[in-house]
Amino acid sequence: MVKPIPVLEVFGPTIQGEGMVIGQKTMFVRTGGCDYRCSWCDSAFTWDGTGKSEALQPEEIINRLDALAPSQYKHVTISGGNPLLHQGIAQLIEQLNERGIKTAVETQGSLWQDWLLAVDDVTISPKPPSSGMKTDWDKLDYFIDTLEPSQLSLKVVVFDEIDYAYAKDVHKRYPTTSLYLQVGNEDTTTGDQNRLLTQLLDRYEQLINWTMEDTEMNYVRVLPQLHTLLWGNKRGV
Ligand SMILES: C[S@@+](CC[C@H](N)C(=O)[O-])C[C@H]1O[C@@H](n2cnc3c(N)ncnc32)[C@H](O)[C@@H]1O
Numbered sequence: 001m002v003k004p005i006p007v008l009e010v011f012g013p014t015i016q017g018e019g020m021v022i023g024q025k026t027m028f029v030r031t032g033g034c035d036y037r038c039s040w041c042d043s044a045f046t047w048d049g050t051g052k053s054e055a056l057q058p059e060e061i062i063n064r065l066d067a068l069a070p071s072q073y074k075h076v077t078i079s080g081g082n083p084l085l086h087q088g089i090a091q092l093i094e095q096l097n098e099r100g101i102k103t104a105v106e107t108q109g110s111l112w113q114d115w116l117l118a119v120d121d122v123t124i125s126p127k128p129p130s131s132g133m134k135t136d137w138d139k140l141d142y143f144i145d146t147l148e149p150s151q152l153s154l155k156v157v158v159f160d161e162i163d164y165a166y167a168k169d170v171h172k173r174y175p176t177t178s179l180y181l182q183v184g185n186e187d188t189t190t191g192d193q194n195r196l197l198t199q200l201l202d203r204y205e206q207l208i209n210w211t212m213e214d215t216e217m218n219y220v221r222v223l224p225q226l227h228t229l230l231w232g233n234k235r236g237v
């Protein structure tokens with residue numbers, strides 16, 4: 001028995017809607033708790049007390065994945081909250097690896113655990129000024145120095161020009177690490193999918209325009225949250 005992992009949701013199969021493996025067919029495990037409090041967090045239910053977590057062993061999580069998608073998955077994404085709060089994820093990664101299932105983790109790069117070394121796709125998403133959070137650059141340096149370049153990418157969510165300037169600082173500091181710019185979703189509660197879609201596509205075009213004109217951003221990728229374009233603010237997709 002390992003220290004149980006607080007789990008908010010297990011869902012899929014769906015497509016990875018963001019970043020380095022966008023479009024990948026994957027399952028999601030969303031853990032509870034976060035050491036950050038981003039003003040615009042689209043998953044605040046993982047840390048603001050509105051979502052109830054279940055304390056699960058790695059085997060129980062795998063049983064849930066198998067029940068949801070028997071023989072239908074080869075890739076599992078662990079997100080949160082910040083999954084790096086939980087030591088027990090080491091065994092979950094190990095057991096998935098033993099079954100030949102690839103793994104991905106989404107984190108902000110504020111807390112380290114050695115189990116990250118065994119994860120195939122690590123997305124580190126340092127937080128821009130609009131989030132209200134402060135980046136610990138020394139911690140981030142450690143992530144970039146310790147992980148293999150092939151298993152790692154940076155993803156910066158951009159809401160405004162100040163965030164864009166922050167993304168440029170990130171690129172200057174880590175010029176050889178893959179960088180993804182991601183459109184920020186300003187309305188994480190609306191059910192008006194058409195209005196949200198129009199707003200997000202406008203923002204996407206704006207972010208593309210800023211990047212295309214910029215001589216210091218010549219090796220970056222600009223992406224929307226594909227799942228939000230498709231399904232709006234719906235949970236579990
Ligand atoms: C909910 S977070 C969980 C993982 C980890 N705590 C992190 O922030 O990287 C997953 C991803 O969603 C992004 N995200 C959260 N709220 C968002 C929003 N309103 N618009 C766009 N991306 C958002 C985060 O920046 C992160 O890249």
Ligand SMILES: Nc1nc2[nH]cc(C(=O)O)c2c(=O)[nH]1
Pocket residue numbers: 014015016017018028043079080106227237
């Ligand atoms: N389809 C889909 N792709 C995602 N990529 C990152 C997500 C997350 O919330 O971490 C997410 C999510 O919740 N759904």
Ligand code: SF4
Pocket residue numbers: 034035036037038041042043044046080081082108
């Ligand atoms: S770090 Fe991630 S989960 Fe935590 S508050 Fe920020 S966006 Fe939400």
Ligand SMILES: [Mg+2]
Pocket residue numbers: 042043
């Ligand atoms: Mg999300």
